[in-house]
Amino acid sequence: MAVLEGRARPDQHELPALAEAARLNKLYLAFLEKTGGPGLEEEMRRYARFMENAAEVASALRGLDYAFFKFLRPLRHVSVDLDVLVRADHVAEAARRLLARGFRPVVIEPYTITLERRGFIVDLYTHPSFAWAVYLDGGRLLDEAEEGDVWGERGRLLTRPAEVVVAAAHAVYKEHIYLLMDYFVVKRWLDKRAVSLAEELGVGFALGLAAALNDAIEAGAIEAPYKFPPGLTARVLTERFVNCPAFRGSSLNFLRLAFNKRTPGLLLSRLRRASY
Numbered sequence: 001m002a003v004l005e006g007r008a009r010p011d012q013h014e015l016p017a018l019a020e021a022a023r024l025n026k027l028y029l030a031f032l033e034k035t036g037g038p039g040l041e042e043e044m045r046r047y048a049r050f051m052e053n054a055a056e057v058a059s060a061l062r063g064l065d066y067a068f069f070k071f072l073r074p075l076r077h078v079s080v081d082l083d084v085l086v087r088a089d090h091v092a093e094a095a096r097r098l099l100a101r102g103f104r105p106v107v108i109e110p111y112t113i114t115l116e117r118r119g120f121i122v123d124l125y126t127h128p129s130f131a132w133a134v135y136l137d138g139g140r141l142l143d144e145a146e147e148g149d150v151w152g153e154r155g156r157l158l159t160r161p162a163e164v165v166v167a168a169a170h171a172v173y174k175e176h177i178y179l180l181m182d183y184f185v186v187k188r189w190l191d192k193r194a195v196s197l198a199e200e201l202g203v204g205f206a207l208g209l210a211a212a213l214n215d216a217i218e219a220g221a222i223e224a225p226y227k228f229p230p231g232l233t234a235r236v237l238t239e240r241f242v243n244c245p246a247f248r249g250s251s252l253n254f255l256r257l258a259f260n261k262r263t264p265g266l267l268l269s270r271l272r273r274a275s276y
Helices: 012-024 028-035 040-060 088-100 138-142 160-175 180-189 192-200 204-219 230-243 245-250 253-257 263-272
Strands: 066-068 082-086 104-109 112-117 120-125 145-150 153-158
Touching: 012 028, 028 040, 040 082, 040 088, 040 120, 040 145, 040 153, 066 138, 066 145, 082 088, 082 138, 088 104, 088 112, 088 120, 153 160, 160 180, 160 192, 160 204, 160 230, 180 204, 192 204, 204 230, 230 245
Parallel strands: 066 153, 082 120
Antiparallel strands: 066 082, 104 112, 112 120, 145 153
């Protein structure tokens, strides 16, 4: 954290361990930019390739009601995929346009279509969801979209307050892991508008937990990535079930997911992972 904030420079022998911690926390590029490590040039090429593809997607979706989300970040990083929120009645057209540009469908699930082209992955969401259950209202989030720059192309992006809400909800309700990237999004962009939007969307619990985790990280009480213990995960899921009608209604999909052939492998991977 001190390195990323410009308050310290690591010794040479510290670099490998810190670089791995940065990678797990989705801050590898930002770390290399601060330290000038030997992998910076390759990571910058990966970043450029990602942004070039993102710009092409923005061009393809021009005129549709969509927004890139989990995209704006206070520190640069290379994402594993591009998450796009799309109004439900625009999803078919969005997919058609991307297919015309060489993307192919990989996975089609309730609320999500995953497409891929030469290793670049685009996830089209109607609502942020996991395990086929909705944890956040995608339609309302789209009302928080605005025009922004995507590698020289005009695109639709969520506002910073909306990204704070999405980061907290995603970490708490979907991943059950909190990263330093989440920490920096909340620390730098949390404001009254983000608090108001979280309450309106019914995810005040997630934002409050994220703020508490930030305090714990700063106090040195926990380290990131912070993987939720089973008790906290159960509390999080119970809160969503009780307070979110969309989650409660779509949670019946858990039963359908149990019979999906991909489920055992995905579940095992989720249990073993240290990050997301």
